[in-house]
Amino acid sequence: MTEQTVNQQTVDPRIVAAARSIHRYIYGHTGAELAAASISELTDKKAVPYIVSFLRELRKQPGFSELLERWSRSTSACQVLAEQDAQKFLRDVSGIMENDREIFSHLNVACHEQREAGSWSDNHTCRPQLKSGWTLHFTRSGSGHYNCIRNRLNTGPGDILLFSPTAYLDCRRAEQSDHWDYSWVQFQADNRVSDLLSWPEVASGIFHIKIEDEHERRRITTIVNELVALEWSDDLDEVRIRAATVEHLLLRCSQQIGPENKREFDPRLQTALDFIENNLFSDLTIVSIAGAAGVSVPWITQLFKKYCGVTAMQWREEKRIALACNYLLHSQKRVSQITHELGYVNQMYFARCFKKHTGMSPSEYRKTHLH
Template sequence: MTMSWVSRSFRQRAFSYRFGRICSIDKRIKNLENPLMARPSIDTRPLLPAPIITGADTMAARSTYRRSQGLPDHVLIFTVAGYALVGPAAQPLVQRPGDVLLVEPHHSLDQDTGPGQPWRRIWCIFTPRPHWYDWLDWPVVAPGYRQLHVAEVGRTAPVRASLEAMHRHANGAGRLRGELALNALEAALLWCDDHNPRSERAKLDPRVRRALDYIGRGLAEPLTLAVLARVAGLSAPQLTRLFRNHLGLSPMQFVERQRLQRACQLLALTAQPIGAIAHQVGYEDPFYFSTRFRRATGLSPRAYRVQP
């Protein structure tokens, strides 16, 4: 009787153990099958070299940092406040608020701050993606050094805001923090292009740029030549002449081209009614919109939408 009870108790414990093991294995299998469990949003993978290293710090006045041989990657430094000397002792580059310095690989990163205000900067060490090199064609200020100046350095200024987002992402815990940081750096470089005297946009007359920005923000608004001339601070004939010189189009030809390009996108990518699209791109009369659209594309809006 006693032996039978012991044997039965042993079998029950053995069954419980095996059942627990099976449940544990089954749970692990389900976790592997569930991407939310298998790939947590917090990065727990082994440490690997980061695709970008960033910093947002302050270098005290009367400080010195020496890295005469530079680094094997590119370094970007954006000055928020204060000033410093960066580069070789024979030809240091003065960095003031709004300066964006790009140091190419293996060039001196020696840094010295003066006796006054501390030097506040945002920086990163990175390898440019292949398509970035055209955007990094900044003016050369010394062999191995390129530099731009950005007038706005406040927290909401696009270049600074993008670089701060870069630093925030790079030092976060997300699994894709490196990619997010690189994307924010890419945004900063795109904003920098507005300040690059070598870029096509920077070659535009600033009054033309003001008109272009206004057009881009308000395609649905009544964009007349008089309105655009007032935004640019010019007379209508002066603005027309500048547009033709820079863009090869009159202001109103440019407006119509932008409107119809946007209409093409909305027709191809949304199910909005044609009349609603017409209003969204600045045409009060859907019939007139259809006429202008057909003249530009050779198709009616409806035919354009259903084409393969």
């Protein structure tokens, strides 16, 4: 082996230290605070409270048991994680984080992320479950790929996606790009900003605008940078300052939307969406959905068509297919087990619905997208 090859295989010591700290934590050999201190050397020392919350929530994720089992095959709980496994381990850990509600339950926070091809940060993010607030993604350079179930989106500089708390968030670096540099913001939609969320919808609870003007893009970048710099303190005054900065950001974004693309949102529809979300695997009917929202069947049908572009049952179907995609990529569950858990009557019907939305069978989807 040449010296050049050895250097190419050298892993950043901070990556190795962070991976080993998480490895020790998940097997019970260190506490969250000690592990977070080591991880912050790789990320940001100011984000230690977030990292502690992340580690504690990690144990509650649906894929945690499978993560333990998978890594137990290559290294025991008492062994030190091998240097060459560090990046893959970090990608696997990031990949199982489905539910972040406890982490972001009271904050208006932002962060920059850079995903380089082949690096530890080049992970696949999938958040199919109800989130604690709204999420905004702003692509700064490179390209990201979003699976919106109804369609697929590749973003470039100036693209901004907005996700409602019930939306399916599934993203990764686009294959044709060697990197993806983006910022994300997670915030609470109080009455100060609720009227600023009327963006053009591209899928269930997913909205998109493109900032073409370079001057306006720099303005957006400046506000996002300011929000990131405000850090993660849970002090009430600091949270309120960040909320005001989020409002400034959304005002700038709202200015880019023509009046013909803005939409009003009926609160009765939100009641219906929440009802479907909370009863996703039950035997729902349009009658029960309308009853939960306190409106007639024709009225709820009209609301869904107007604001979501699909029927209530189609919206529910997209949510279930989104969860199925996540299970296929981030678990070892059999297709028959996924069929049962998602409330489908039989595997054949589930496969037919899945192919209608994704263009392939569940098995083909797993084989194609699982790396």
